Amino acid sequence: MGQALWTADELAAATGGTLVAGKNWQVQGICIDSRNANTDDLFVALEVERDGHDFVQSALDAGAAASLVANGNVPGAKLVVKNTQSALEQVAIAARKRSNASRIAVTGSVGKTSVKDALAIIFSQDGATHKSVKSYNNQWGVPLSLARMPVSSKYGVFEIGTSSPGEIAPLCGLVRPDIGIITRIAEAHLAGFGSVTEIALEKASLLAGMGEGGTAILPADDACFDLLQQQAGYFSVQNIMTFGRADGCTVQILNWNTGLDGSDGLFLVNGKQLQIKAPVTGMHWAEILAASMCAALAAELAPDVIASAMQLIKPPSGRGGLVTLPLVNGSAVLMDDSYNANPTSMTAALDTLSRMPAKRKLAVLGQMLELGAEERRLHAELSWPIEQAKLAKVWCVGELMRALHQKLPAQRQAAMSDDVDGLAADIYAELQDGDVVLVKGSNGSGVHKIATQLQQIAKAQKSGK
Template identity: 40%
Template sequence: MNTLWTSHDLRAATGGRLDADVSVTGVSIDTRTIMPGDLFIALVGERDGHDHVADAFAKGAACALVHRADMRDPRCLLVGDTMTALVALACYARARFSGRVVAVTGSVGKTTTKDMLGVALSAYGPTHASVASYNNHWGVPLTLARLPEDAAYCISEIGMNHAGEIAPLATLVRPDVAVITTVGSSHIGNMGSIGAIAAEKASLFSALGPNGIAIIPDDAPCEDILAAAAAHVMLERAGTSDAATNRAINVSCDETGSTFVFADPDETLAVRLNEPGEHLVRNAVSALAVVHALGLDPHAAAAALAEWSPGAGRGLRRPILDGTAILLDESYNASVLSVRASLRTLALLPATRRIAVLGDMLEMGDFADEAHRSLASDLVASADLVFCCGTQMKALFDCLPDRVRAGYAPDSAALAPMVRATLAAGDCVLVKGSLGSRMARVVAALDTAKAAA
């Protein structure tokens, strides 16, 4: 593997002390997934990474970033604070990078759009992107610290839970193109209003230089807030309406995927996604809008997107019950917009019974009951049976008609065996909820279900 960090660069970036001559090929914060040649960063949170330095070295780490002075191994890079040093590594890596940088945020669809961009831009050159949903105060600098100097493109996902979180991360990333996928009610319990959410998302544009390009959805609420934040740069819109400068037309969706024509200001081209879901079309349009903004011929990106597939917990379909039923795994996260999108996808899929298994949508605050109950008509239109768990989902379950109410439990651990016992050949099961709802427990139970003899 190519060297990512030399001893000289590590010292220059952090101002720390490192006695050994090391060659680092990766960066890790978790000894469970560390690889030989990695720099292990001993962050301190719920656990103290310093307690795992010896394990990191035993597994082949080339160096460890530490702030405990009692760590005497010459391969330890001693700094004042490991989190501060991680940010310093990120700044150094961004400063030496001469490729193009894209930042993605949004209430819904940012990880999918980031992943689509990773596939699309890889058609033009080496592309580095955030892992999973590494989009917070440590995930963004970690993404940059892992950025190869010779990559052509870098894609950074940026998230938030509270006001004031996006702008400092955007300043680290310094994107050439910045994308907002959606503005919705995620985290509204912390933020207080859709307008406040829009303003926080729009703060991403503050890090764009005068030649930057901002891309917003054509259907965003509080569009005036987004547009005002992008007044110093070129603003483009992505979506399906005539107002979009990059749009999908002639959209056709079925259980096998979607086809559409992508129209940008310069040309049109046919696009095929081999995964079902109308919402994925909008994500793909955002990705193709970035390709156009970067001045690239979109044909290679369109061809690459035909090979894209979602990850576990984010819309991955797979057979269960010995291949006689289908699981639509959306267990990683949930909001009103994303649940509606997943239910529309469920309705597309052929099945004897369509079953929706939902956990709480968290961080809704005083808006929780209303937000959960607002999904009732969508469920009735898309699902034959509905299971719910969590205190907030109780409001939704109680207002559903009896014919679709299959079961309620206080948490996912109690709900999982109920769903598993109901499962039958021909079923298609959607599992969705906020990460804190732990709907992965239901997924694990369904993965081990066996067909009746």
Template identity: 40%
Template sequence: MSLWTANEAAKATGGEVRGDWAVSGVSIDTRTIEAGDLFVALKAARDGHEFVAQALEKGAGAALVSHVPDGVADGAPLLIVDDVLTALEDLGRAARARTKARVIAVTGSVGKTSTKEMLRTVLKRQGKTHAAEASYNNHWGVPLTLARMPADADFAVIEIGMSNPGEIEPLARMARPHVALVTTVAAAHLEAFDDLDGIAREKGSIFKGLAPEGIAIVNGDLDTSSTLKAAGEGFETQSFGATARGNDHHLIHVVLSPEATICKAKVAGQDYLLKIASVGRHFAMNALAVLVTTRALGGDVTLAARDISHWAPPSGRGTHEDILLDAPEGLTLTLIDDAFNANPTSMAASLEVLAVSQPVDGVGRILKGRRMAILGDMLELGPDEAKLHADIADLPFMDQIDIVHCSGPLMRSLWERLSGDQQGIYTETAAEMAAQVHTLIDAGDVVLVKGSKGSLISKAVDAIRKMSQAQG
């Protein structure tokens, strides 16, 4: 079944068609392109026009270009437009206009990708559901996700992110969601805003894209909740949370075990018991938001509550995995890979997960399993960044963590606040930490690796995994 015919794509973009073609997908990357895709020659670090010939050789059904690239035959299937990104946006709008899907837009400083994936998990059991495979939430990711949307989808989940003011509203207007959700507001990208209220106003601008009769859903437990609710003025606005009495929907009880999160939620007066196959109080809040969103869509909330157990976080976002350190003895440690992003809110959530984990005693060199954190810098936090790092030491569950290793110039502020055996090593760079990680860990340990993507602390994750591969 075709996603776009040449005529449909030309009508949407106003472009000039070369050849008669139909495509079954849309791609911007020749490394992952599939036969039958429309290759979109975006300009990023490199000009996508340089890869058009390669894309066609790999079986692309056509290419979206602003000119005929060198090395491409005259008869090649093309759609020639004035500007490729603008044309991709036009395709996205056309895809949104033709679908009868119920569209959900999700944003938030923390939890938007996890919530998007939870929604995908529960909604695909209630209808044909479309969502981006990765965190495609920026100025090209949102139109790409929309352009890939099948016309016969029942649900579409669109993730919308931002780094600077003014980025969310145009993407929300493109998506025109029936339901828009703000998971939370936290000190992420704070250097681009005056304060948290500025971040809340930007997040709340997602509601400006709501379709008529749309529903705005906000986290009601925040200091900035009133700002979010004001942003939803003119639409039905619903709130969820665990602490504020005035919320419409409530997270009543959360129990963290070493393997799962069990919680009880009340949605529109009805109680639901949820089991999430991953550990984290923040996952419980995301799950509540998913139930509220499902209800707003007119979906089956009971079915969603049951199916939330099928969700698991993607790699780099809190996944737990066993790492084999001694093949003959079968000795392992548990790695919590959360090295994709970090801010004070998500850092606290991950450290709480580590605090309730269960190391294994009686194995390895030390014979006592430890709860260990290897932390990289939290980036883009603005002028108070040093204090925000140091304040991690004051989290109420930090005394449950045995040792903390810190990497990066910002994390030095935390490292200097630690004392005694809890103060591990400090390195200026993630590469230095990765080079020493084999001397730090032992069988029986539970090891959290957490930091912003730009801190490169994922190098420590790679080093730990290579220790396991060496035993293979």
């Protein structure tokens, strides 16, 4: 067993809590879901949708060494505190203070997870790198990710998200990033903000918690760029790097090509052209990689080292990966971008689909949630990029998608469904050799289940079942 992530005494010192029923334990990890507990984990009993105290025994049965609780009337070794959320945040702060790691935080409306994962791969070529798992970017995910950072880490990469005003600044205050990245601003979570300008201001609050001498990385091509730059000045961030296609960017995208076999293009970096290749598909990846290049440059990695590492990058699950779907005669390709969606990311995905060398281009589109009063208009307006992409058929899923379905010409209307049940088998049966089918929608739309079921059918086809 290697060095412990935390000892009982270290956790007690960080939280001011009381050790009960054992004081000599140590942990190798931290979890908040008993279903994901591993051997020698610390189980944190948060009181969110359900009371975590009810699952302490389950976590211990799975191998957890101890629990962090506010109610001491639970089994096993435990650290008793007044409030487990506050205690988790205190452990996160202690993790930051004890480590010399360079900390990078990523926010924005699109591309956060892809940038975070790309940076983790790039930085891992230079030293031990810790990152947020999945999309752990909210009020419990950020402190959990930070608390999990080993003291030996050279880099820590954290994703920070929001669905309503006032959430980012305190989370950024925990991380205190040396490098802060803001990706594109888009019409996401409009229900909580009301306007894109308010979204931009919330994203810019990432800069409020930056460490002294920190570097802000901003999207030069974004309509909110001037506002973001203004906010950087307001928060006294003096080091600013930019990415995009605009002249004068720190990392300027000169060209970008994408296809089923990956993407490549030219970036202008420090006055020199740099060839970039990556096994990812989509025009939006140019900005993801350009933003990542900025962050790695800010950490003083060499451009050629960064470019080489980019050849190892793969899209996160549900974010544009390609899967072959075998058919009786030939095969089709699934473009699984089903993790989440907003109007900007949906349009980008349709643009990527339009560039695919397919006999037919198909799409399964789930409703986009949390868009506020303009939700039906924003769904209906997807008809234009669909027309531009010349899609053969579109399956619309969820009540809000009815606005799009009704606007599509009859020949493009595959089906309109309020739920996902049974759709995967029907869609698979419609596929023909050479088809490319995009699956995309908000996580709450459930279309990720369709993507999963299509892959399950494909696996059964390959095994001959």
